[in-house]
Amino acid sequence: MIDDVNRHGVTIHDGAGGSLILILRRQVESVNMKRVLVASVVAVVSLAAQTRRSVSLVVTGGTVVTENATHAILSPGAVAIDGVDIIEVGSPAAIASKYQAAETIDARDQVVLPGLINTHTHAPMVMYRGLADDLALRQWLEQYIFPAEAKTVSPELVRVGTRLAAVEMIESGTTTFVDMYYFEEEIARVAFEAGLRGVLGQTIIQFPVADAKTPADALARAETFIKEFKDNGLVVPAVAPHALYTNDQTTLLAAAALGRKYGAPVIIHFSETEDEIQMARDQYKMTPGAYLESIAFWGPKTLAAHGVWVTDDDIAILKRHAVGVAHNPESNMKLASGAAPISRYLSAGVAVGLGTDGAASNNDLDMFEAMRQASFLAKLSTRDPTAVPAQTALDMATIGGARALQMDRLIGSLEAGKRADLIVVSMSAARQTPMYDPVSHLVYATRGDDVRTTIVNGKVLMKDRRLRTIDRAAAIAEANRLASKVRAAVGR
Ligand SMILES: [Zn+2]
Numbered sequence: 136m137i138d139d140v141n142r143h144g145v146t147i148h149d150g151a152g153g154s155l156i157l158i159l160r161r162q163v164e165s166v167n168m169k170r171v172l173v174a175s176v177v178a179v180v181s182l183a184a185q186t187r188r189s190v191s192l193v194v195t196g197g198t199v200v201t202e203n204a205t206h207a208i209l210s211p212g213a214v215a216i217d218g219v220d221i222i223e224v225g226s227p228a229a230i231a232s233k234y235q236a237a238e239t240i241d242a243r244d245q246v247v248l249p250g251l252i253n254t255h256t257h258a259p260m261v262m263y264r265g266l267a268d269d270l271a272l273r274q275w276l277e278q279y280i281f282p283a284e285a286k287t288v289s290p291e292l293v294r295v296g297t298r299l300a301a302v303e304m305i306e307s308g309t310t311t312f313v314d315m316y317y318f319e320e321e322i323a324r325v326a327f328e329a330g331l332r333g334v335l336g337q338t339i340i341q342f343p344v345a346d347a348k349t350p351a352d353a354l355a356r357a358e359t360f361i362k363e364f365k366d367n368g369l370v371v372p373a374v375a376p377h378a379l380y381t382n383d384q385t386t387l388l389a390a391a392a393l394g395r396k397y398g399a400p401v402i403i404h405f406s407e408t409e410d411e412i413q414m415a416r417d418q419y420k421m422t423p424g425a426y427l428e429s430i431a432f433w434g435p436k437t438l439a440a441h442g443v444w445v446t447d448d449d450i451a452i453l454k455r456h457a458v459g460v461a462h463n464p465e466s467n468m469k470l471a472s473g474a475a476p477i478s479r480y481l482s483a484g485v486a487v488g489l490g491t492d493g494a495a496s497n498n499d500l501d502m503f504e505a506m507r508q509a510s511f512l513a514k515l516s517t518r519d520p521t522a523v524p525a526q527t528a529l530d531m532a533t534i535g536g537a538r539a540l541q542m543d544r545l546i547g548s549l550e551a552g553k554r555a556d557l558i559v560v561s562m563s564a565a566r567q568t569p570m571y572d573p574v575s576h577l578v579y580a581t582r583g584d585d586v587r588t589t590i591v592n593g594k595v596l597m598k599d600r601r602l603r604t605i606d607r608a609a610a611i612a613e614a615n616r617l618a619s620k621v622r623a624a625v626g627r
Pocket of ligand 1: 256
């Protein structure tokens with residue numbers, strides 16, 4: 136017992152503790168041994184409590200899937216967060232001994248993992264969910280989506296749609312989304328209020344659209360948008376030339392130049408369908424990848440969405456320019472666009488993230504489903520069951536997406552020094568029982584609805600399925616109200 140007290144005394148050595156320990160030792164030597172011992176133990180324990188660092192949040196007791204370089208899994212583990220940052224990831228006992236948290240989230244029987252990164256979506260398009268299904272991309276876009284947008288896109292629709300999308304994303308564990316749409320500043324404001332991280336691209340397109348009559352108007356809007364949000368802690372403003380087939384060379388280059396001027400990401404739909412390849416071959420006698428290289432469009436902060444129809448040379452071009460790829464398996468399957476060669480990208484060293492694409496071609500924003508379908512589509516299309524295993528699918532939805540965005544220094548894994556973007560996922564459903572391997576379950580058996588808690592930038596956006604930053608009922612009611620206008624405009 137005396138040894139115990141002394142041992143404790145020796146280990147606590149910093150600051151004012153030293154003199155107290157000396158006093159304790161003297162007391163232990165005194166005559167009234169028993170009473171002093173009790174007092175000493177109490178004093179040592181309270182001293183230990185005093186030396187614990189105060190932090191804002193600790194998530195503890197769950198199986199922590201870190202997605203770090205060694206794919207370490209701590210079972211059980213804990214994550215200490217202070218302000219916007221992860222301070223430490225360790226065992227629950229180690230974290231408890233070092234940190235005193237203002238808020239503690241009990242993650243026992245649950246899995247804790249980095250927040251999911253949706254690398255390609257059009258958030259407000261939730262307003263067109265289910266409006267036109269079962270069509271090829273061109274027909275779907277030209278006969279349904281572009282006309283519906285021409286009649287209904289407004290700052291209000293964008294705001295209402297983004298709020299609804301934010302509810303869905305937070306509830307299904309997405310913490311960062313990459314967007315491309317009109318009135319992107321409205322999306323940025325709603326995302327910021329909701330507490331979501333966003334890489335948000337103002338669309339540049341050749342024909343007149345709701346927020347710009349000409350590409351020059353759109354570029355001017357994009358520049359204003361970038362200036363307004365460039366120092367925002369959550370929103371990364373970007374420029375989004377829609378695609379090769381919807382912009383001329385002058386516009387594409389002006390968009391790329393704008394991105395470079397501000398160090399802003401450039402987002403483009405790329406090699407999505409065979410039509411696009413044919414168009415490039417007819418007009419430029421090149422693949423889209425080679426053409427975009429020939430005009431010096433590609434740059435290191437460029438994100439290419441889809442990349443379904445690519446040659447090995449195209450893959451080498453993307454690698455050469457450090458272009459990230461956003462893979463959208465569900466949209467590619469639904470529009471029958473094709474299957475992107477994910478294994479070939481990865482073995483060439485191209486960073487690949489996962490996306491849902493807009494809800495009008497998916498039809499939801501559930502990244503768990505995107506992971507599962509990415510794996511299944513790769514297996515089916517290559518007839519190789521080892522293609523895109525569960526770990527690879529999870530990587531694409533987390534650290535891979537961060538790499539594709541060149542944001543892996545900040546997000547994508549649970550490591551000290553990164554931003555505190557993480558989710559807590561229930562693992563107790565019948566369909567998740569028993570659990571031998573958390574990674575297998577996350578990809579093959581879990582749904583967005585299993586997410587219990589979502590944290591972005593150290594802020595709890597949802598705890599135990601209760602949203603803290605958005606009035607869920609109001610967001611849904613508002614969307615339903617606005618849907619009647621969409622219905623009237625498109626004659627449905
Ligand atoms: Zn898209």
